[in-house]
Amino acid sequence: MNSSELLTRGDLEALDRADPLRGFRDRFAIPEGVIYLDGNSLGAMPAATPARVRKVVEEEWGRDLIRSWNINGWIDLQRQIGAKIGRLIGARDGETIVADSTSINVFKALAAGLELRPERKVILSEPDNFPTDLYVAQGLTRYLGRGHTLRLAEPNEIESAITSDVAIVMLTHVNYRTGRMHDMRRITERAHAAGAIMLWDLAHSTGAVPVDVTGAGVDLAVGCGYKYLNGGPGAPAFLYVAQRHQPHIEPILSGWLGHAAPFAFEQSYRPAEGIDRVSVGAPPIISLAALEVGVDVMLDASIDAVRAKSVQQGVIFDRLVAQEIGQGTLTLVSPTDPAMRGSQLCYAHPNAWPVMRALIDREVIGDFRMPNILRFGFTPLYLGYAELWDAVATLKAILAERAWDRPEYHALATVT
Numbered sequence: 001m002n003s004s005e006l007l008t009r010g011d012l013e014a015l016d017r018a019d020p021l022r023g024f025r026d027r028f029a030i031p032e033g034v035i036y037l038d039g040n041s042l043g044a045m046p047a048a049t050p051a052r053v054r055k056v057v058e059e060e061w062g063r064d065l066i067r068s069w070n071i072n073g074w075i076d077l078q079r080q081i082g083a084k085i086g087r088l089i090g091a092r093d094g095e096t097i098v099a100d101s102t103s104i105n106v107f108k109a110l111a112a113g114l115e116l117r118p119e120r121k122v123i124l125s126e127p128d129n130f131p132t133d134l135y136v137a138q139g140l141t142r143y144l145g146r147g148h149t150l151r152l153a154e155p156n157e158i159e160s161a162i163t164s165d166v167a168i169v170m171l172t173h174v175n176y177r178t179g180r181m182h183d184m185r186r187i188t189e190r191a192h193a194a195g196a197i198m199l200w201d202l203a204h205s206t207g208a209v210p211v212d213v214t215g216a217g218v219d220l221a222v223g224c225g226y227k228y229l230n231g232g233p234g235a236p237a238f239l240y241v242a243q244r245h246q247p248h249i250e251p252i253l254s255g256w257l258g259h260a261a262p263f264a265f266e267q268s269y270r271p272a273e274g275i276d277r278v279s280v281g282a283p284p285i286i287s288l289a290a291l292e293v294g295v296d297v298m299l300d301a302s303i304d305a306v307r308a309k310s311v312q313q314g315v316i317f318d319r320l321v322a323q324e325i326g327q328g329t330l331t332l333v334s335p336t337d338p339a340m341r342g343s344q345l346c347y348a349h350p351n352a353w354p355v356m357r358a359l360i361d362r363e364v365i366g367d368f369r370m371p372n373i374l375r376f377g378f379t380p381l382y383l384g385y386a387e388l389w390d391a392v393a394t395l396k397a398i399l400a401e402r403a404w405d406r407p408e409y410h411a412l413a414t415v416t
């Protein structure tokens with residue numbers, strides 16, 4: 001493809017035929033006719049998930065009952081799936097565990113980071129971080145009552161804001177709205193040079209872009225199971241703690257499954273060795289089973305191939321928007337340099353909400369983010385190139401016909 005020539009649907013069909021990830025599409029159950037550009041918000045369902053969930057419910061729970069904690073390995077699932085996710089983020093064995101939600105893991109990780117730097121009082125983040133991360137930091141500092149503050153710096157000013165009073169730098173690697181990607185290695189280095197702990201939220205990174213927490217020297221990380229890992233709605237999240245910190249972490253949520261001997265039923269809390277100590281209570285086994293199916297599919301793919309296709313899909317989508325719809329109608333909010341963004345593109349449009357409603361009615365599913373953003377996620381395992389053409393063609397038609405301008409498209413839904 002010459003970058004100055006007009007793209008045709010035929011060009012994209014040729015890319016599909018040559019796509020090394022093409023075979024993964026069949027490992028997902030996607031309704032016929034749907035173009036799914038929202039896997040960054042809720043990943044599609046792997047085809048193997050229903051059978052696995054049915055087996056867990058009918059055989060493991062229904063037949064084997066409580067014996068399943070031992071005979072079906074339920075008690076090992078958090079660590080086992082954690083280790084698999086660890087491979088996707090460059091962690092070593094025993095550094096990652098699946099537990100709780102991302103929000104709760106942010107709480108646990110932040111509290112741990114603050115304890116590692118007791119003499120410092122500042123949590124540093126950015127104003128456009130995913131709100132739950134900021135809310136959790138606000139709640140934690142209020143609860144601790146020890147004079148901690150949340151300081152916010154714009155992305156370009158983060159590095160200079162890492163001063164000697166910062167206990168922990170908490171950033172989301174790929175921004176949920178714009179897709180902007182931080183330089184993990186560089187910022188982690190800066191945090192360490194200033195004596196701070198580094199906490200990364202990998203919700204929009206894991207399974208989407210190569211991550212190397214070991215290479216970057218990351219201290220703490222959290223991430224999400226239901227986005228690019230395709231673990232299902234509300235799937236359990238994960239927490240990474242670098243080995244060197246594990247012995248020094250006194251879990252704020254000191255639950256029985258983080259105890260050194262849960263089944264000794266002792267009266268006082270003693271943390272388990274290693275990553276197990278950040279586990280809290282009994283995990284949702286049915287959801288863990290579904291998550292493992294998604295993670296296994298992802299592990300079969302090369303993350304470099306996923307990234308290469310994701311970058312190419314983003315570049316092509318943006319070219320098609322310019323070519324078919326024209327500059328000026330949609331304003332790209334994501335970084336223009338593909339190396340600087342994750343696996344999504346965002347465009348501002350004054351009528352973004354009704355436009356997205358109209359798109360979804362025509363089976364092109366992206367999403368809307370406040371205040372005026374159309375967001376399109378690229379999930380290379382199950383999204384084809386020709387679908388990009390069809391998505392942009394649908395968007396073009398909706399804009400040309402003003403098909404979005406109907407009263408029922410204007411009312412906001414509860415979940416956007």
Ligand SMILES: *Cc1c(COP(=O)(O)O)cnc(C)c1O
Nearest residue numbers: 101102103130172176201203224
């Ligand atoms: C999706 C997302 C979350 C989700 O948190 P939950 O507790 O699972 O609802 C957290 N942080 C970021 C950056 C996200 O993108």
